[in-house]
Amino acid sequence: MIHPPVLALRGISKRFGGVQALVDVDLKLRAGEVVALAGDNGAGKSTLVKVVSGVSPADRGVIEWEGRPVQIKRPHDAHSLGIATVYQDLAMCDNLDVVGNLFLGREIDRVGILDEVEMERRARDLMRTLSIRIPDVRVPVAALSAGQRQAVAISRSLMAAPKVLLLDEPTAALGVEQTSHLFDLIEEVRDRGMAIILISHNMGDIKAVADRVAVLRLGRNNGLFDVSTVTQEQIISAVTGAADNAVAHRARPDEEAWP
Amino acid sequence: MTGDGPHHDGPGARPVTAGREQRGRGWQENLRGYALEVRGSVREGERGPVLVIAGLIVIWCVFQALDDKFLSPRNLSNIGVDIVGTGLVAVGIVFVLLIREIDLSVGSVSGLAGAAFAVLNVNQGVPEWLAVIVAVAVGTAVGAFHGAFHAWLGVPAFVVTLAGLLIWNGLTLYLLGASGTINIDEEGLVASLTSRHFGADAVAYAVAALGTAGYLLAARRRRGRHRAAGMPYRPQGEIWLRTALLAVAAFAAAYTLNRFQGLPLALLIFLVVLVVSDYVLRRTRYGRRVYALGGGVEAARRAGIGVERVRVAMFMVSGTLAAVGGLFVASGLTSASPTTARAAGSGMLLINAIAAAVIGGTSLFGGRGSPWSVLLGVLVIQSIASGMALLGVQDAVQFMITGGVLLAAVAADALSRRAAARSGRSRATPT
Numbered sequence: 001m002i003h004p005p006v007l008a009l010r011g012i013s014k015r016f017g018g019v020q021a022l023v024d025v026d027l028k029l030r031a032g033e034v035v036a037l038a039g040d041n042g043a044g045k046s047t048l049v050k051v052v053s054g055v056s057p058a059d060r061g062v063i064e065w066e067g068r069p070v071q072i073k074r075p076h077d078a079h080s081l082g083i084a085t086v087y088q089d090l091a092m093c094d095n096l097d098v099v100g101n102l103f104l105g106r107e108i109d110r111v112g113i114l115d116e117v118e119m120e121r122r123a124r125d126l127m128r129t130l131s132i133r134i135p136d137v138r139v140p141v142a143a144l145s146a147g148q149r150q151a152v153a154i155s156r157s158l159m160a161a162p163k164v165l166l167l168d169e170p171t172a173a174l175g176v177e178q179t180s181h182l183f184d185l186i187e188e189v190r191d192r193g194m195a196i197i198l199i200s201h202n203m204g205d206i207k208a209v210a211d212r213v214a215v216l217r218l219g220r221n222n223g224l225f226d227v228s229t230v231t232q233e234q235i236i237s238a239v240t241g242a243a244d245n246a247v248a249h250r251a252r253p254d255e256e257a258w259p
Numbered sequence: 260m261t262g263d264g265p266h267h268d269g270p271g272a273r274p275v276t277a278g279r280e281q282r283g284r285g286w287q288e289n290l291r292g293y294a295l296e297v298r299g300s301v302r303e304g305e306r307g308p309v310l311v312i313a314g315l316i317v318i319w320c321v322f323q324a325l326d327d328k329f330l331s332p333r334n335l336s337n338i339g340v341d342i343v344g345t346g347l348v349a350v351g352i353v354f355v356l357l358i359r360e361i362d363l364s365v366g367s368v369s370g371l372a373g374a375a376f377a378v379l380n381v382n383q384g385v386p387e388w389l390a391v392i393v394a395v396a397v398g399t400a401v402g403a404f405h406g407a408f409h410a411w412l413g414v415p416a417f418v419v420t421l422a423g424l425l426i427w428n429g430l431t432l433y434l435l436g437a438s439g440t441i442n443i444d445e446e447g448l449v450a451s452l453t454s455r456h457f458g459a460d461a462v463a464y465a466v467a468a469l470g471t472a473g474y475l476l477a478a479r480r481r482r483g484r485h486r487a488a489g490m491p492y493r494p495q496g497e498i499w500l501r502t503a504l505l506a507v508a509a510f511a512a513a514y515t516l517n518r519f520q521g522l523p524l525a526l527l528i529f530l531v532v533l534v535v536s537d538y539v540l541r542r543t544r545y546g547r548r549v550y551a552l553g554g555g556v557e558a559a560r561r562a563g564i565g566v567e568r569v570r571v572a573m574f575m576v577s578g579t580l581a582a583v584g585g586l587f588v589a590s591g592l593t594s595a596s597p598t599t600a601r602a603a604g605s606g607m608l609l610i611n612a613i614a615a616a617v618i619g620g621t622s623l624f625g626g627r628g629s630p631w632s633v634l635l636g637v638l639v640i641q642s643i644a645s646g647m648a649l650l651g652v653q654d655a656v657q658f659m660i661t662g663g664v665l666l667a668a669v670a671a672d673a674l675s676r677r678a679a680a681r682s683g684r685s686r687a688t689p690t
């Protein structure tokens with residue numbers, strides 16, 4: 001099944017003071033696929049996520065959404081396109097309860113007055129359908145474990161029924177069971193046509209759920225592989241720089257040549 | 260009152276197994292959920308009122324023992340009026356504290372508003388209502404100015420407002436410099452803010468009854484909605500207990516006030532401000548943003564909240580309420596003078612307002628607290644001030660005691676925050 005590319009990044013560059021975090025990064029994402037983003041610490045993965053989610057826009061480069069160029073300057077722009085994000089640092093309001101965090105920025109209200117009952121009902125339903133185990137939806141997230149917080153952040157991102165889902169190391173704090181549960185979930189939403197970028201350091205995880213793997217090294221593209229054909233060693237050597245795929249990549253700028 | 264019955268079968272993807280067991284387990288589950296809710300709010304540091312009320316009773320007993328005029332209807336009634344100026348300023352501080360910032364200029368801004376009103380109305384002959392509007396608008400504008408420096412230029416709020424403290428105090432002295440002390444019209448609108456009392460007993464009782472009934476109805480309505488949706492709700496008994504406690508406090512206050520001159524207009528205005536601001540903060544979408552900023556600026560920003568605009572708005576609220584509070588202070592003194600302006604600049608009002616907010620349970624660390632915290636806090640502060648004034652304690656000692664009270668309140672806040680963090684973390688094991 002061939003889906004049209006929902007999101008395409010071309011020549012994305014971003015620098016922080018003296019650090020060139022991203023250099024001419026290209027990435028293409030089709031509806032109904034999971035692209036894993038791999039790379040060493042500081043390779044620029046989270047920076048790329050924040051570019052797409054509007055948290056810290058790129059200095060240069062083009063973002064295309066369903067074939068036409070768009071500007072993503074604020075988180076709001078990304079939300080309204082249909083991009084949802086789970087950040088590496090989760091970014092939640094510790095003083096608010098789970099319901100408050102799930103609905104932050106998109107509360108259910110009637111003429112500005114919060115409808116707490118409806119939000120709580122939906123929150124409970126959501127926690128139940130995703131089998132997320134937390135003490136209660138009314139406890140402040142400060143009282144949750146790291147894994148529970150991560151689960152809440154993931155539910156929050158899914159609640160908006162996005163077209164593109166950006167997951168920055170979503171399994172970092174999850175236990176074995178919750179991780180496999182998340183992967184089932186990813187496969188389910190992918191089959192419904194959602195496009196997913198999954199950042200992970202775990203090769204096993206990448207092999208388990210991703211369709212393709214894009215490698216970043218020192219802020220540059222360093223290879224793009226089809227998960228069904230690539231070996232773990234090939235990915236690792238691209239990540240560590242043992243294999244320099246940057247040149248190979250640049251020699252083929254036409255992305256249709258990508259696997 | 261047990262939450263059994265079919266109301267648990269909400270729509271959605273509830274597992275099928277729930278259906279049969281639900282009936283018998285309903286109220287237990289509800290109780291468990293409710294207990295968790297209570298535990299949550301305790302951990303959030305909202306246990307406050309009981310401790311503060313106990314402290315207030317101790318303070319009252321001590322001063323009453325030292326001087327039996329302290330608990331007279333006259334003195335209590337005066338306290339009821341005197342809390343309002345500081346209280347309104349403190350409510351403004353709460354808004355700023357909730358977003359984890361501070362406004363050190365409120366004392367100066369309140370002095371500026373009083374002076375602006377007096378100069379416009381008395382010296383320039385501007386109609387009183389217009390002078391009031393201008394004075395309040397000056398407060399709003401000053402707040403917007405601080406907020407803009409902080410939000411858009413990124414200057415730390417305490418520095419901006421510290422500069423403001425001096426600037427607005429200087430401007431106040433400059434305005435009053437030419438004329439010295441200005442006495443305001445004792446029959447006028449502003450003077451009546453603190454002098455007017457509703458003489459008829461019925462008014463105070465009606466307000467007490469209205470407040471109690473309003474609380475009861477709102478609590479029952481919430482309970483009904485939660486119950487209908489199959490979610491944890493407050494037990495009936497607790498609602499009645501809380502209502503009874505509220506009724507006792509409200510009617511005792513009304514009775515005491517009626518034994519002097521009746522319900523003061525100032526107190527009524529203060530209560531209205533508390534009810535409205537509490538509602539806005541806790542029940543509206545906008546209020547949720549304010550709390551969100553206090554709990555995590557970055558999270559709020561990523562959720563699409565216009566962080567800068569909320570920041571500016573909060574400083575505008577604080578400037579506005581400081582100006583309104585300033586009019587009540589001027590009203591109480593029936594004058595604006597360089598002496599009182601210097602006093603405003605010395606920071607007594609500022610310290611009292613911060614202390615009132617923090618004693619009542621609003622955190623300096625952002626995201627926790629409510630306008631209602633001010634009512635108890637300012638009662639504590641004003642009771643101490645009034646008691647010391649009755650006993651003729653000299654200023655020097657009053658300063659030290661007020662400073663000490665602020666320090667104690669802030670220390671308690673920091674300790675409760677640490678305790679909250681600890682209990683939060685200790686529970687942070689997978690369940």
Ligand SMILES: Nc1ncnc2c1ncn2[C@@H]1O[C@H](COP(=O)(O)OP(=O)(O)OP(=O)(O)O)[C@@H](O)[C@H]1O
Pocket residue numbers: 016017019020021039040041042043044045046047048088
């Ligand atoms: N806000 C910032 N200010 C300055 N430098 C930054 C900022 N954010 C990221 N960087 C720098 O950009 C580079 C890429 O960082 P990024 O967080 O994207 O890495 P990453 O691939 O996500 O690494 P990790 O696997 O450790 O999460 C790093 O060198 C980092 O120091």
Ligand SMILES: [Mg+2]
Pocket residue numbers: 045046047088168
């Ligand atoms: Mg990262």
